[in-house]
Amino acid sequence: MQRALNVTREHFADWYQAVVRDADMAETSPVRGAMVIKPWGYGVWELLQQDLDRRIKATGHENCYFPLFIPLSFIAKEAEHVEGFAKEMAIVTHHRLKNIDGKLVPDPAAKLEEPLVVRPTSETIIGDAFARWVKSHRDLPLLINQWANVVRWEMRPRLFLRTTEFLWQEGHTAHATEAEAIEETRKMLEVYRDFAEHVLAMPVIAGEKPENERFPGAVNTYSIEAMMQDGKALQAGTSHFLGTHFAEAQNIRFQNDAGGMEFCNTTSWGVSTRLIGGVIMTHGDDDGLRLPPAIAPRQIVVVPMLRDKPEDEEVLAYCKSLVEALSSLSAFGYPVRALLDTKKIKSAEKRWNWVRRGAPIIIEIGPRDAAGGNITYMRRDDLRDGDKVKSVAISRREFIEEKALQMLNEIQHGLYAEAKARLDDSIKRDVTDWAGVESYFAGSDDEFKGWLRVSWGKPSGAALDAVETKLKALKLTIRNAPLDQPAEFAACIFSGAPGVEEILIGRSY
């Protein structure tokens, strides 16, 4: 059968790269590990950003912007934090180049007194501001967000999932009490969960990370975990309760109503362009990307079937008025994004380009449609009947007045339902001992395995290290401990001791 891609999801890693390329999402750049995000991919990011920004503001946060460069000494203030990020930081040491023996090199005379780190995250530089901004309990809570680029020198980059430079949003808040900061941490996790499910149509499981997976410097780290079509987990967003660790390191203090000085409790939380990788691996199929309408830069694309004949004029005029009518509708709280594709390439090629890019509805209009007041459409979420492409003709009036919005909604919810069913079906709950884990995950890691949900005794320290090592041998990690926990627990899968918590384990990106 002829597919729009030349790889299938059987070869998931190759397939992912093919989708990123053929759907015009992004490409590699001359800079190792850093990607060029192309208009279609960036369009997805902008929509995602727009919606999430609205949610962040609706929960009382304000946007700011802090410098890209952080003095090295700032990073060094929090011990765990510096240790966690030391191995992946880009550092600016000079401010001038010099031509020495025909080679441009950093000018030795222009060495910075204090090196600047390119932010891998902004806790320290924002904390420095917080220390100045917070004086009284009346200044709290301080609720800040920034949209920014950050740099982490990762060993193995992968477009969208792990790039040297990436775009994200990082929230930073300071609170008078621990309880309030914990509430904030959980509230933003819930914002992420709701956003992932409703906007990205990507089901996730919200939970708490085990001690060994915590953000450097955090007291607790929470995450939302999504399951990709190869059964691997993708950490799609994190929310950290930082306690007073950063406040103590950076002297973020306030005077309470009794006149005493107290350290703030702080939080931080973020999601990144990784979400786009998650969308690709959640919804893509063997014909390319399938975008949830809420984040599709073009939700309905009209492809005129032109033949270099006089009736082309009529077809084009018909298409234009169709696109105008569609654009005056609104879906998901925004005007419908419809496009008339007038690019001077063959119509058939246009169709397949939009299939690969994942435009939710593709309409093809020929002279007979124009004359008869009809349209012919394809739904990207239901593209084929066996090998054949499903192409449906209906009246233009019915489409505009009824079907268009209905279909966009159906596609949004259908993609979610499909992914949700896969997630639910792929979490195995009946493995009760370590031998069962070993036999379940035996064999190639290309095989679809999904996750296990098991009980454990929540060990810490050396006992947790032992668990981590045990899991690592099977390439497994603990994803999180889901927020919804049962009342009773089976025995710990690692030790046989009484269980105290259920956790998800699986392979991950």
Add this chain to the structure above:
RNA sequence: CGGAGCGUAGCGCAGCCUGGUAGCGCAUCUGGUUUGGGACCAGAGGGUCGUGUGUUCGAAUCACACCGCUCCGACCA
């Protein structure tokens, strides 16, 4: 940074073993024929063969070094 594989036209690849000055498919451009759906015919353009050094009369081909990419580890939003 360790192990493996790969760098030849925009993309996918052949040629390398056995050295003789670069080829195929798709894409692109031009002309024509087609036209309810991924068309056909003819012609054309496009390549410092990843970079450098060496061996040689001669290197895509052999040797060495470096760079980059992909996969597997360590790291991770």
